[in-house]
Structure formats: C-alpha cells, structure tokens
Amino acid sequence: MSTQTQAPTTGPATADTSRDRRVPVLSSRTRAVLFSLLCFTLCFAIGLQGWTSVQLGGFDLGIFDQGMRGYAHFQLPVSIVKSYHHEFPPGFSLLGDHFSPVLALAAPVYWIWNDPRALLLAQALLFAAGVPVVRRITAHAFAAAPAAVRLRAADLASLVFALGWPLTASARGGFHEGAFAVPLTLLMLERGLARRYGTAAVAALLLCCTKEDLGLLVGAYGLVLLLRARRTADRAGHRTGLVFLLLGPTLSMAAVSWLIPAMGGQPGYYWNYQELGPNMGGAATHVLTHPWLLLTGAFNAPLKPLLVLWLFGTLFLLPLRSLTTLCAVPLLAERLLSTNPNHWSIARHYDAFLWPVLLTASIEVLGRLYRQEGSRRLAQRLGLATVAFTVAAAVPLGLFQLVVPTWWQAGTSGAALVQATRLIPTGATVEADNQAVPRLTSRTKVVLVDRTPRGMDYVLIRANHRSFPFATDTEQAARIQLLLTHGYQQIWTKDGVVLLHRVGDEPIPGEHVPGPDSQPVQDVVPSDVGHNLFRG
Known part of the structure; x- marks a missing residue:
C-alpha cells in the first residue's frame, strides 16, 4: 500500500536509494507498537461499549465465560448455558460444540481478572497481535521497494488491519474463536512467505485446534504452497504444501467425526446444508451427480451475492489476483451454501476468519503491482483507496458508535436487568x-x-421486550403467568423486567432438565433474519 509517486529510473533493487537514507521520525518498531495500541484500544472499547449498554448476552459471551472458567481451574470447558438450552446430555463440554482447545491459552487472563470482560480484553490483545505480523507481510511484498516506501506501505497496511470492519464487527459481538484465528492465520501466511515452514506448521496446527473447520483453510493454503513451489522450485515449500493439503482436511474430519462426539457433541449437529444432502457423504454424492447445485445453492438468496460483493468490493477486488485467496474459499463456501441465514450477514464474527486471508492477498497484489514498471502509480492509488474505503466501511460497523454517548448507556429495560441481577444471591440457581x-x-x-x-x-x-430465544414478548408474558401459578412469586419488577422466586415445590408444566437420553436441538431462526446484510 504504497504512497510512492515517482517511478524509479533503475531496477527495483537499486531504485531511489536517496530515499533510503531518510531517517523516519519514528522507527518501524515504534510505529508497530502505536498501531497495535490503536487496534487494541478500538476493539476493547467496542467490546466494553457492548457490555455497558447491555448488548452482550449469554449467547455467546456467557457461554465462553463459563467455559473459560473451567479451563482456568484446569477442568473441561463446561457451559450449562449452552448445554441446557440446546438439550445436550450431561458430560457435554464446549469441546463437543466446536473443537477449540486453543482457547485454553486465554485462561490465565482469568487468574488476573475474574470477570467476563476479561474475554473482551483477551480478544483485543489477540487482534492487536496481528499488527506486527501484517507489517512483516508488507515487508515481504514490498521487499524490492525503497525503505521509505516499505515503511509507508506497512503503516497503511497496519491502519487497514487495525480499523478493518471485520474486526470491529467481531468486537461488537463479544468473544469468539476468531480471536485466536486472526493472529494465527496471519502468522501462518507470513511464515510461508518467509519460507520458514517449521513455524508455519506450528501456526497451522494451532489453527486446527482453534475451530474444527479451520483445517480446511490449512489444506487450501497447502494447495497455495504447492502451486507457488512449482514456479520457484522450492522443495521445502512443496513438501510443506503437500502435508498441509492432506493433513488439514484430515484433522477437520477427525474433529467432526471423533473428537467432538467424544466431548459429548453430536456429529452433524451444525449440518446446515440440507439442500445438498442429509449429511456430508450424501452431499458429496449429490454434488458429484448434480454439480450445478453448488452454484444455485451459493446464490439462491439475495444476501449471498451481496456478501461476496461486500467482502471483495471493500478491497477493490484486489484479493482476486492472489493465490492466497484460495484459503478463503472453504470458509466462504461454508457460509454461502448454508441454509442458516445467520451466516449471510456481515454484522457477526464470521468475517474475522476471512480478514487475514483477504488482507494478505491484497498486500501481495499491491506489492506485485509496485514491482512492475508503469504500475506504481496504480499501486499507490489502489492502496490509498483501500485505506479510505475500509475505514469508511468500519464507521457504521463500530467506530461511529464509540463517539456517541448514548451508545454507551443501557436502555431502560437493560438497566433494569442489571439492577435485578444484583438482587439475586450468590450461589443461587437462575434462569x-x-x-x-x-x-x-x-x-x-x-x-x-x-x-x-x-x-x-x-x-x-x-414481559414486554422480545429476547432470544423467544419468538414474541407474548410468549415471555405467558411464561411469567405460568410460573406465578405454579410455585413462584414476583419479588421485583421495573420497566417490564420481572424477577421471580420459587417458593413452592409443585411441578411446572413442561419442566425439564437435560438428562442422559437428551437429544440436542437447534434454534429455529426467526423469519426476520436473513434480509439485511448489516444486521445480526
């Protein structure tokens, strides 16, 4: 992302050496620290804003908080918020939901700050850790450029990463596995560019332990390494690419088929591809005999092409000119082919998994353009335009809200919820x-x-504000009446928030606690989800 405007008169290795002698006001290391602080501050502030405005819920911050407390005490990451709601049997841990043992690395944060907001802090730190890696990626891409150009390109790339709308949108949603996926993906890609394949393999293995489908990203990167090794006669790259290509998908299959069920999960629980087939095997057979289903399934809803256009358009289609973009194909295909409309929006955390790949691909393309005589001005303009467009896209997806005081305040209903929680004694059981x-x-x-x-x-x-997972506030009001007539009494109410206390032991119609024979269920997605690209 260069700001160089004057084309050199000699080859790239010796071009414009006078500019190399300029001493920057701030060293590259200092700039890396400052941009990392910017990224951390923004992401943590967005997370804290969601907390103070009571926008972060049990799904998913409460789930991860319960699970992380297990890790912090050297136990399995059990979350009864998840297991009760989705009817998983006893013995279920979050490793049976998504295979993400790498999250245990964040547990020490709880030894310092025993609070759900510790996860918001950890996520902001992990996102910020990506800044120095982005700068190294830029240094590889602009290796032939003068030092001043490399420094400016690294600064612009750092700015785009730190203010990237996928990170701000993810921070608004609380905490997710993407917190680890972002820096680990960047590290794998950067070490691959540096041909340090040992470290790249470590990052790839950790990625496979971050979420079960990230082995597909690792496998796709193996294909990228193989294709590049053919052009450069890089034998180590060829071997590493082959290992990644075979081992990544194999680890994903092992996690889904064996490891997740071993932790109390259900194989195929997240299978949202009924249009392709009832399961992975059936879908593969169906697609082989009806290959057009991939195309129709990927664009059979208006939001799907809009999602693709937004992802690549905000980067001026630059990623399409880099092989690295192949790494994004499996994760993007998962979302486009899914029948769950929650996967089609950009207001959730899913794009954070794609952001390192798409940004790295864009930097590689700009570096290649800079190396071409006659294309340097184009590289400059595209780099600056990418910065402007990415920052502009982040404004409504997290940045604007930070400067609006009312966004830091809870509404009347949210404030009443917080007040009511203080009335519940420690150690109580609560719905x-x-x-x-x-x-x-x-x-x-x-x-x-x-x-x-x-x-x-x-x-x-x-009683008067629809909350997940109820379809209407009428259902919630009916629940209150049911409980009042079966052993509960109202002990507090304000602004539609009701706190009930059980004083009798009579059975409640429909009362149920998951047992050994429980069959996991999924939520029914409300009919108003899937119609707006910018709403979660």
Whole structure:
C-alpha cells in the first residue's frame, strides 16, 4: 500500500536509494507498537461499549465465560448455558460444540481478572497481535521497494488491519474463536512467505485446534504452497504444501467425526446444508451427480451475492489476483451454501476468519503491482483507496458508535436487568434473560430462560421486550403467568423486567432438565433474519 509517486529510473533493487537514507521520525518498531495500541484500544472499547449498554448476552459471551472458567481451574470447558438450552446430555463440554482447545491459552487472563470482560480484553490483545505480523507481510511484498516506501506501505497496511470492519464487527459481538484465528492465520501466511515452514506448521496446527473447520483453510493454503513451489522450485515449500493439503482436511474430519462426539457433541449437529444432502457423504454424492447445485445453492438468496460483493468490493477486488485467496474459499463456501441465514450477514464474527486471508492477498497484489514498471502509480492509488474505503466501511460497523454517548448507556429495560441481577444471591440457581446471563456467570448457576422451564430458584425475564430465544414478548408474558401459578412469586419488577422466586415445590408444566437420553436441538431462526446484510 504504497504512497510512492515517482517511478524509479533503475531496477527495483537499486531504485531511489536517496530515499533510503531518510531517517523516519519514528522507527518501524515504534510505529508497530502505536498501531497495535490503536487496534487494541478500538476493539476493547467496542467490546466494553457492548457490555455497558447491555448488548452482550449469554449467547455467546456467557457461554465462553463459563467455559473459560473451567479451563482456568484446569477442568473441561463446561457451559450449562449452552448445554441446557440446546438439550445436550450431561458430560457435554464446549469441546463437543466446536473443537477449540486453543482457547485454553486465554485462561490465565482469568487468574488476573475474574470477570467476563476479561474475554473482551483477551480478544483485543489477540487482534492487536496481528499488527506486527501484517507489517512483516508488507515487508515481504514490498521487499524490492525503497525503505521509505516499505515503511509507508506497512503503516497503511497496519491502519487497514487495525480499523478493518471485520474486526470491529467481531468486537461488537463479544468473544469468539476468531480471536485466536486472526493472529494465527496471519502468522501462518507470513511464515510461508518467509519460507520458514517449521513455524508455519506450528501456526497451522494451532489453527486446527482453534475451530474444527479451520483445517480446511490449512489444506487450501497447502494447495497455495504447492502451486507457488512449482514456479520457484522450492522443495521445502512443496513438501510443506503437500502435508498441509492432506493433513488439514484430515484433522477437520477427525474433529467432526471423533473428537467432538467424544466431548459429548453430536456429529452433524451444525449440518446446515440440507439442500445438498442429509449429511456430508450424501452431499458429496449429490454434488458429484448434480454439480450445478453448488452454484444455485451459493446464490439462491439475495444476501449471498451481496456478501461476496461486500467482502471483495471493500478491497477493490484486489484479493482476486492472489493465490492466497484460495484459503478463503472453504470458509466462504461454508457460509454461502448454508441454509442458516445467520451466516449471510456481515454484522457477526464470521468475517474475522476471512480478514487475514483477504488482507494478505491484497498486500501481495499491491506489492506485485509496485514491482512492475508503469504500475506504481496504480499501486499507490489502489492502496490509498483501500485505506479510505475500509475505514469508511468500519464507521457504521463500530467506530461511529464509540463517539456517541448514548451508545454507551443501557436502555431502560437493560438497566433494569442489571439492577435485578444484583438482587439475586450468590450461589443461587437462575434462569435469566439472555442479556442478563453474563452478569451472573461468575457467582451463580445460571442458564438461559427459554421455552422450557427448568425449575431454578430464580427466574429473571422481560414481559414486554422480545429476547432470544423467544419468538414474541407474548410468549415471555405467558411464561411469567405460568410460573406465578405454579410455585413462584414476583419479588421485583421495573420497566417490564420481572424477577421471580420459587417458593413452592409443585411441578411446572413442561419442566425439564437435560438428562442422559437428551437429544440436542437447534434454534429455529426467526423469519426476520436473513434480509439485511448489516444486521445480526
């Protein structure tokens, strides 16, 4: 992402050497620290804003908070918010939901700060750790450029990464596995460019332990290494690429087929590709005999082509000119072919997994353009345009809200939820509104209040504001009446928020706690989801 405007008169290796002698005001290391601080500050601030405005819920911050507490005590990452709501049997841990053992590396943060916000802090630190790696990627791409050009290109690339809308959107959603996937993907790609394949392999292995489908990204990168090794006669790159190509998908299959079920999960629980087939094997057979299903399935909803256009358009289609973009194909295909409309929006955390790949590909293309005589001005313009467009895209997806005071405040309903949580004694069992769950995970046994009564000591619910997973606030009001007539009494209410306490032991109609024979269920996606690219 160069700002160089004057084309050199000699070859790239000796071009414009006078500019090399210029001493920068700040060293490259200092700039890396400053851009890392910028990235950390913005992402952590966005996360804290979601906390103070009571926008972060049990799904997913409360789930990860309960699981991380298990890791912090050298136990399995058990989350009863997840297991109760989705009816997983006893013995289920979050490793049976997504195979993400690498999350245990964030557990020490809880030894310092025993609070759900520790996850927001850890995620911001992990995102910020990507800045120095982005700068090294830029140094590889602009290796033949003068030092001043390399420095400016690294600064612009750092700015695009730090202010990238995928990171701001992910930070708004709380904490997810993408916190580790971002720096690890960048490290794998950078070490590959440096031909340091040992470290690249370590990063690839950690990626496979970050989420079960990231082995597909590793496999795709193996294909990239193989294709590049053919052109450069890089034998080590060829061997590494072959190992990645074979081992990455194999580890993904092993996680889905064996490791997740061993942790109490269900094979195929997240199979959202019914249009292709009932399972992976059936889909493969169906696609082989009807290959056009891939095309129709990828664009059979209006948001799907808009998602592709937004992902690549905000980077001026630059990634399409780099082999590295092949790494994004498996993850993007997962979303486009999915029948779950939650996967089609950019307002969630899914794009954080793609961001390192697409940004690296863009930097590689700009570096290649700079090396070509007559294309340096184009590289400059495209680099500056990418910065401007990416920052502009991030404004409505997290940056603008930071400077609006009202976005830092909870609404009347959210404020009442927080007030009600303080009335619940430590150690109690609780069914709580989704937005209240993270306020209770550290000191109570809390589950999500959903369509199934659980018979807990306290129930914290809203009567006039629809909350996940209820379809309407009428359902919530009906739940309150049901509990009041079967052993509960109202002990507090404000602004539609109701706190109930169980005083009797009579059975509640429909009461159920997951047992050994429980069959996991998925949520029914509301009909209003999947119609807006910018809404979660």
